[in-house]
Amino acid sequence: MMYxxxxxxxxxxGGMLARQLSKYRLSVCLLEKENDVAMGASRANSGIVHGGYDPEPGTLKAKLNAEGVEKLFNVAAELHAPILRNGSFVCAFGTEEEENTLRELYERGQVNGIPNLSLISGEEAREMEPALSEKVSLVLNVPNAGIVCPYELTIAAIGNAMDNGVCLKTNYAVNGIEKTEKGFTVTSAAGEVVEAKYVVNCAGCYSDKIAQLVGDNFFTIIPRAGEYMMLDKTEGSRVSHTIFQVPSVEGKGILVSPTVDGNLLTGPTAIKVADPACTETTPEGLEQVARLASKSVPSVNFRQVITSFSGVRSSEKNGDFIIIPANGVENMVHVAAIDSPGLTSCVAIADYTIELLREMGLVTECDPTFNGTRENPHAFREMNDDEKDAYIKEHPAYGKIVCRCETVNEGEIRDAIRRNPPATDIDGVKRRTRSGMGRCQGGFCMPYVMRLLSEENNTPMEQITKNGAGSEQLKHRI
Ligand SMILES: Cc1cc2nc3c(=O)[nH]c(=O)nc-3n(C[C@H](O)[C@H](O)[C@H](O)COP(=O)(O)OP(=O)(O)OC[C@H]3O[C@@H](n4cnc5c(N)ncnc54)[C@H](O)[C@@H]3O)c2cc1C
Structure with a gap:
């Protein structure tokens, strides 16, 4: 078939682009080299909906961040992806230099058209946020900012795209793009072939490698890792805003933020790495996170850390997003160097890319069957006790708790394995349901999750993986 x-x-x-394209009478195919979606930067980042005061005016980042905030809140609501407008504080710690930078950021925010920004004193900020350090002297208050779960958003966008007819092919590592008379052939390392009239490169840290397949060498991705520590829900209400420090050339600095799931997140560092696949954490990185997070919020209790992780940004030397037609061939677009605020801007980026495709000749006729609303995967959690009771009587699997830390039940896990895009391994279930994300980090629930994956997919337990081939958890039966 020619897509x-x-x-x-x-x-x-790529996921949000697929979802926005699924509004039209178009055949769309999404190719992913890993065994699941949201396995790159979209899996491990800060999850902040940035207000838009930071990008330099006139850049694509400034435009798409400013447009993207409200677009993201609207689409996330349609997709039932958890999102919360908690606002953010950017803090100066008593030096004139930092306070002047905050004033510049305030001005930049005005130029970028960001609503309701204000500069408030340290005392005013501490009234709203009592755990904030006494050393905070001036704060940029950003009420339009928020928090979102990045992988849930990606899963929801792709699930909705699939429900509207988009084809997802995982384990499809693109290693060849050939221009043909009618369009393109896009081949995988395993020798599969997909044909298409238009190709969009959304390969994150590998987008320069995909560009090189059509002879485009005009940008190089510089991968920069960011390490985090996630704290238990007992620390989740330490602050209600996302607390930043004055940004530097290295990035937006170490933040302290609640998450939409009720944990506390601290990080990230910003370290150049040679290999974009390197998502290790280091003692030095985590020490830096703890030290700088404590500078903003001294009472954070780092004994409550439940996990650490790292994500890799795809940066480029000019510092802006690259969203442009390919040089080497017609009818291909590169959407590259999408580092922060890429998550915030994802819907705006998708719409901007569709505009470019239209200019290239793509015909976008509305599909009247498009349904932009995704079934709420958290519907059971949001019921009151009586509603839950009644639901469990009809669907007993919802009454069997699998993950006690996060109170995830069997019904929710079976749904995650059946619903688009289906969870195929233990980590896939974890990202969709939070089973294994609590204090014990899967120590108790993993065997139960494996049994459900085995039953649902009719696969022997020995073949169930944690995160793709080679991560089988059981050797053989004894
Ligand atoms: C540490 C960190 C903190 C961040 N914090 C924020 C934040 O708070 N707010 C914000 O707005 N943004 C933030 N960002 C930026 C945001 O995470 C990114 O802009 C966004 O996730 C980029 O999405 P993407 O789809 O371009 O890349 P990715 O999520 O990396 O997706 C690219 C996909 O392409 C696949 N791929 C690669 N090569 C191939 C191939 N050959 N064939 C098939 N598939 C391939 C990869 O496996 C991957 O799944 C942060 C990023 C990082 C790393």
Whole structure:
């Protein structure tokens, strides 16, 4: 089959583009090299909906961040992806230099058209946020900012795209793009072939490698890792805003933020790495996170850390997003160097990319069957006790708790394995349901999750993996 559009990379950018394209009478195919979606930067980042005061005016980042905030809140609501407008504080610690930077950021925010920004004193900020350090002297208050779960958003966007007819092919590592008379052939390392009229490169840290397949060498991705520590829910209400420090050339600095799931997140560092696949954490990185997070919020209790992780940004030397037609061939677009605020801007980036495709000749006729609302995967959690009781009587699997830390039940896990895009391994279930994300980090629930994956997919337990081939958990039966 000849698809209208093939998208390379199922992160939040490729996923949201697929979802926005599924509004039209188009055949769309999303190709992902990993065994699940949201496996790159969209899996491990801060999850902040940035207000838009930071990007330099006139850049694509400034435009798409400013447009993207409200677009993201609207689409996330349609997709039932958890999102919360908690606002953010950017803090100066008593030096004139930092306070002047905050004033510049305030001005920049005005130029970028960001609503309701204000500069408030340390005392005013501490009235709203009592755990804030006594050393905080001036704060940029950003009420339009928020928090979102990045992988849930990506899964929801791709699930909705699939429900509207988009084809997802995982384990499809693109290693060849050939221009043909009618369009393109896009081949995988395993020798599969997909044909398309238009190709969009959304391959994150590997977008320069995909560009090179059509002879485009005009940008190089510089991968920069960011390490985090996630704290238990007992620390989750330490602050209600996202607390930043004055940003530097290295990035937006170490933040302290609640998450939409009720944990506390601290990080990230910003370290250049040679290999984009390197998501290790280091003692030095985590020490830096603890030290700088404590500078903003001294009472954070780091004994309550439940996990640490790292994500890799795809940066480029000019510092802006690259969203442009390919040089080497017609009818291909690169959506590259989408580092922060890429998550915030994802819907705006998708819409901007569709505009470019239209200019290239893609015909976008509205599909009247498009349904932009995704079934709420958290519907059971949101019921009151009586409603839950009644629901469990009809669907007993919802009454069997699998993950005690996060109170995830069997019904929710079976749904995650059945619903688009289906969870195929233990980590896939974890990202969709939070089973294994609590204090014990899967120590108790993992065997139960494996049994459900085995039953649902009719696969022997020995073949169930944690995160793709080679991560089988059981050797053989004894
Ligand atoms: C540490 C960190 C903190 C961040 N914090 C924020 C924040 O708070 N707010 C915000 O707005 N943004 C933030 N960002 C930026 C945001 O995470 C990214 O902009 C966004 O996730 C980029 O999505 P993407 O789809 O372009 O890339 P990715 O999520 O990396 O997706 C690219 C996909 O392409 C696939 N792929 C690669 N090569 C191939 C191939 N050959 N064939 C098939 N598939 C391929 C990859 O496996 C991957 O799944 C942060 C990023 C990092 C790393």
């Amino acid at each position: 209208d559009v093939v998208i390379v990379g199922a992160g939040v950018i």
